[in-house]
Amino acid sequence: MIDQYTIDRIIDAAEISEVVGEFVTLKRRGVNMLGNCPFHNEKTPSFTVSPAKGIFKCFGCGKGGNAVNFIMEHESLSYPEALKWLAKKYSIDVKEEEETPEQIKQKDDRESMMIVSAYAQKYFSRYLNEEIEGRSVGLSYLRERGIRDEIIKKFDLGFCPDGKDIFSQNAQKQGYKMEFLEKSGLTIKRDDWVRDRFAGRVMFPIHNVAGRVIAFGGRTLKSDKNIAKYLNSPESEIYHKSRVLYGIYQAKRDITRLDKCYLVEGYTDVLSMHQAGIENVVASSGTALTHDQIRLIKRFTPNITIIYDGDAAGIKASLRGIDLVLEEGINVKVLLLPDGEDPDSFSRSMSSSQLTAYIAENETDFIRFKTKLLMKGANNDPIEKSRLVNDIVRSIAIVPDAITRSIYIQDCSRLMDVQEEVLYDQVRKIIQKQTEDLQKKSYRDNHQNPFDPDFDPEQHNQKPQVAAVKSQYTCEIEEREIIRIMLKYFHEEVFEEEDENGEPISLSVGQFVLEEIDNDGLSSDNDLINRVLDLFAENLDNPAFKPAPFFIHHSDPQISQLATDLLADKYIESKRWKKGGAFVEEEHEILDLLVPKIVQEYKLSKVRFMLKELEKQIQSAAATGNWDAVMDCQNQHINLKKVAKDLSEQLGNRTIL
Template structure:
């Protein structure tokens, strides 16, 4: 178990914008930061981070919380793992007690897969550096590739012994369950026999954006025709190859800093580039590029440079990946290496300066690259040229931005020597077909939605819920502030009329709210808000130096999520950047007393109205209505007075 002292130190040190900035590209939005949601597919930012409150909110998925909650949601960490990750990031020494066997057994299945993968990673590294076979075969191979000791350790490269059961036997001996060894794909189980999947291969651990080991890629070093040259871990609960990019953990900060990502094919391409000095590089690990992988990069930058081998046979298939990138609204450049070279070999033979210069001079806009590539094939054949033009225009049609589309059409017109009118006409035909297909899909969706709509009536706004929520928000933001409040004292005139007389009193916001609710005997109807209300009041009573970020970190996860939703709800309006449109929303902090008074008055008015409705029902059921009617009259008069105070017309 991690000590409370360590946890407190972590929360005191951590900056939520720094933690999330490792995974999402954040841009300043007033006092906050905004970015694309890492939990959904979107092109317009709906993800907000508040450095002042030290919380975040994703308005597309509804998720939110502090830095720990983000890691638990995004990286599927347990609470202790999130604390450990943050402690490591901020160089905080972790105090913890040894886990018992019982505690190890209590780890859930998903966590067991992570533990097994991490164990395997350390095992393969140990074999590489500490055994004769590992040194003579595995380490020799990496050295031949030109990898330094530092780079080998940084990327966690390893070796699996050329033995059918060496890893499995060692793992079982160390107490790891065969069930999880099989589920990660590290061990193959057939009937009552067990085999190591990566027997006799050099190992490349595949890590998540936060550095967790998800799976492995293994390369065989012998010329065996029966065995595949590269072998990847099978799909599991923690490893989905379509959602992972090799090297993203090491590249994420450089990608955000350079505002560009180099995309290559293989593991060694990434490592060689990194060693040469270009660190903003990732690989699709030999698989076709997927929308999920593109979105992973999209969180960090809008710019991708795709690098192709000089003699890549699969270059045409890879062009589909470019269309996918364009669909995501990203900017694409393409660079092809000289014939016979690939990113690995070219980076190995050149210095950082030479490699950078080559990439700068040879990176082409996707349309120039695609046109030059396809024109070579079409040559003087008009039919093939027509197909080439349609192929290029089809790629342009994928771009969401209309201005970019027009610029690319103009560029294509120059390169292919075809009038813009013809290209725009072709684009319109493609768009029309896509529109018709989309319209059909939309109508089908609407039919389903209509059924859903008929089955689920629209809910009315719950006024009391909203007002109770607003009270919680005020307490969290301004609870310990002292303000001058205008209290309304109900007095009876000589003519027996009820009037409200204003009296100025100074008080702390939480005291004012508490006393007003007590005086009127008002109770929260929502159980969550009720629990939260008393927790906040109790904290403010005991701690005059109430700090919001400390409070969020001290409550349980469910309550922390509720707090985040309340606090960040109005922050979503900052996503629209109203100031740029010369619209300046009013700052609530400059009228706290008014905000408190109006919220309490509104709640009083609502409860009075509910009381009147109850009395009206009572008059219908009672024979003696005289007393009830007098109550209705008194409450109606009181509501009239409060409404006047709120400047309402009844």
Template sequence: MISKETIDKVFSVIRVEEIIGEYVQLKRAGSNFKGLSPFQDEKTPSFVVSPSKQIWKDFSTGKGGTAISFLMEIENFTYPEALRHAAKKYGIEIEETQAEQTEEQKAAQTEQDLLYKIHEVANNFFQEQMYDTEEGQNIGLAYFRERELREDIIRKFQLGYSPEQKNAFTAYALEKGYSKDILEKSGLSIFPENSSNGIDRFRERVIFPIHSFSGRVLGFGARILKNNVKTAKYLNSPETGIYHKSSVLYGLNQSKQSISRNNLCLLVEGYMDVIALHQAGIENVVSSSGTSLTTEQIKLIKRLTENVTILFDGDAAGIKASFRSIDMLLSEGMNIRVLLFPDGDDPDSFSRKHPQEFVENYIKNEATDFIDFKAEILLKEAGGDPIKKAEAIRDIVKSVAFVTNALKREVYLKEVSSKFGLSEQSLFNELGVQKQIAQQNQRSEAPKPQPKLEVVGETVFAVNPLIVLEEKLVELMLKYGDHVLTRSDHENQPYQITVIEEILAHFDEDGYEIQSPVNEKIISEIKSGIESDELRAGKFFLTLMDEEVSDRVADALLEPYENSDWSKHNIFFSKEQELVPKIIEDVIIRHKREFTVKMINDLKDTLKAEADNTETYMKILRLNQLKNEIDEALHRIL
């Protein structure tokens, strides 16, 4: 178990904006940062990060918390995994306390945990085989050196080698105690039917580990080196519980910071293209790993930038594939440029022939927008055939129809009009046709609505004002718990009390029971703090291993908007912290009223079951009188 000292050290140095900045493109908004939600599609940023409070809040989904809770949410980490990831990033040594695992804790080690672990074991095995065995050095390492890769680049991408022996890794993993079941589910081993003897999927290949956004190994790509073998040149891990190829981009873990810094992502086809560009000093590059680009992959890029340059080697298959990729990127609101390398070159060979500055300038200057790219390719195919030329223009307009921004669409159509000498009106008419076709296709592909099921009983949902006010009181404790209030007693003598003490005293009156389980947790912690002479307010709760609580704290401490500075216009507003005494007094009395109403309604429910209900009637009368007094205090007009 990770020691409390280590946890405190992690939280003392961790920077929420740095952690989240690796996943979301953040822009300064007053004292906070804002970005698009990584959990939900949105066009207007609602994801807020507060450096001063070290918390985040996604107002589109309601999620929020600390940097650790963000890692848990985005990477599906457990709490200890998130702490270890953050500690590694900030160079903090993990101190552990000895704790014997219970049977329940052992059983809680899920299949997913085992899949991550077996891939980590395999990754180390493949690297050791390449560096520490004669076969690995003569075949695997020799191949990478033949491709002119430096030692630091080979290690950066954790490249490896799987030996010729058909069950080398399988036997190694079984000896380590991993089961046949987990080896099969990981895709690392193949067990013929009714056989306990497995064989390695990637035997006799060089290995390219495929990492998650945070750097965990999810699967592998593997290249065969023999030319006389009738098998696929490249072999990838199958779909598993942790590896979904449509949701992963090769090189993103190594490239994410450069993509964000350059505000540009270079998209290439293969593993070696990514690695070669990194070696050339160009690090803002990823690959879809030999698969067609997917919406999930585009969203990964969009977290970091909206600008993409597609790099192709000019072969016919690649060019046709690029058309589909362009349309998908446009439909996700991305800004697209395309570059075709000279005949016979790809990003790998081109970057090895030329120095970094030349390659960077070539990409920058030679990349064209998608209209010029499609026009050059399609019109070359059309030649002098007017029908084919019309089809080519229609194909270009079809791509323009995928552009989500109306202003951009109009600019693109003007460009097409100018380039081909066509009237803008005819292009707008064609655009309308293409949009209608797209809408019809969407309707035909959309799942048919299912008939509504009849719901038995009442399904009326209403806001409970008692819980709303309870939430507000807990929020005030979290935000201003140690704030000292000056109050007057019954004899009009002044005394001082903290916000926490005043609200807790109110809750303890009349035997009020906390309605929300999360609030109950928070109040229980606050009371424990008071018993040990400690006032526990907002930041205390951020280090607790409880996602619900950290989410609640983020709700309390972070607002979706910041007020502009109106003082330069001689317009002044009171800030909430200046009105704390009045706000607390007001919320407490409103909460007291709603609790009184609840007690009246509860008593009314018992009337029918009582034979002699005189006493209950008297209680209801007294409570109604109290409610009227509270209403008068609140200046209600009844």
């Protein structure tokens, strides 16, 4: 591990404009610098570098952070690797602290599995190209599929000899331990029985984003129906199939350059597309598409085109994948190939230019895709049409960005001949229902059911705390504003109150906010927000603590990204503040009003949610005749009403300096 002193030296030396300037042409724009974002294609520069704050932020794709984050993202490096990259640039010697035995073993085990996997890839590739069995069986199969030698080499394809444990024996002779052959899934061991997992299969190495082999897919060439056609490595310390995309290493450069990713289903689909000259393509490797896989693509582009077979299974996979991609805020298009075709066969049937033109002409947004697909069975039946519209609206409601949702609603209105107002209303209802369901689940997770036989009314008759309920999404704006205000004004003394002896004491913004949160036991549903608040609390009595650089340069990329976003984005006033005439440019002059108002709104948001939940409980209990529960809930409701009333008074009692 790199010692903290060395990390501090690297961060102090790493001038953000110098680091970014190695990869991006920057032009001075006032106190900041502007350029085209290296993470997505854009004609109008939206990539901003702030030398004063030591951060970068792209207002187009949303990426942001410090110099270390930039190198991590641009070069696909881990945090320690990015630090070493910067240390080399600034000629800083890296000294690493001694790791614990547990850390050393875990690191060594992972590295040993990586080394074993790299050896296996080289062994399988050599066997495919040099051994008689490999050439006559494996290489012949690949060439029959039309896969050229340069693609075989590009993807490190190979062949595992067909025998009980030929590979495992050779690996052990070369000094590789059975422990890591087994952990990486290459070898299956039962007591004194050993065999190769992939014996007799054509091998497709699976690379991570950095290009290291972490797993394998193997295809059998036998016709035995009892043998799985494709077999993947099992889950391991280095391989989690739900987080990996086949071909991402070979495709990432073109995905970034072209700002688009084609998503297909299998290994050979990727190979054939590359062979046809289309290299910005990855595969889900036959597994159901996951959120982690979509987020991996999102690192390189917000634009995905799903290309699946035109059969029933392909259609089903497309429909399932659409909603997942939409949920991650990605622009999704769909291309269904003609019946009987898959990306592999289709890409081999035409030239590269023809294939590119076909995709551009036939890919469609998800609304048109769903409309065309589902209208086939509607037959002008108004009931079926209604179901179709509701199906599309449910997908639109998943989209997190309000502007994108609005555009989709306009398209749906035009295509389906339904008034926009009706669609907007339906989308609002769905979103509201989803939010209420999340809130109910959160409430159930944090409360005893009053109808449960183990319910203790005495315990629940105590004065309710503001944070007894954790709400989802309802307090996101307030929580982010609280963090932003403390990032900028943590040590500024703005408030005054009396101590136990009646003597006046000054309070900083940080003390005020943390005291208010702690007094009512408030906590966020967002673990990241809680971690940031804990770090603020730990440094409350540290006069040398500088929140902005501390959080911007934090080793946790999530924390650094949050701080960058909040310091780079424009402040958004609440509706109440707009009515009150407050302006962003003057916020440092109105902290005495602004900070209590934000905290107050945060608390009231929590309380109002709890009151609504109690009202629903009262109605449910009354409907079932459970009058004891009704009385208990009413008592809680009365107490909460008092809490809501007291919030403003508690804040108003403070004297402003």
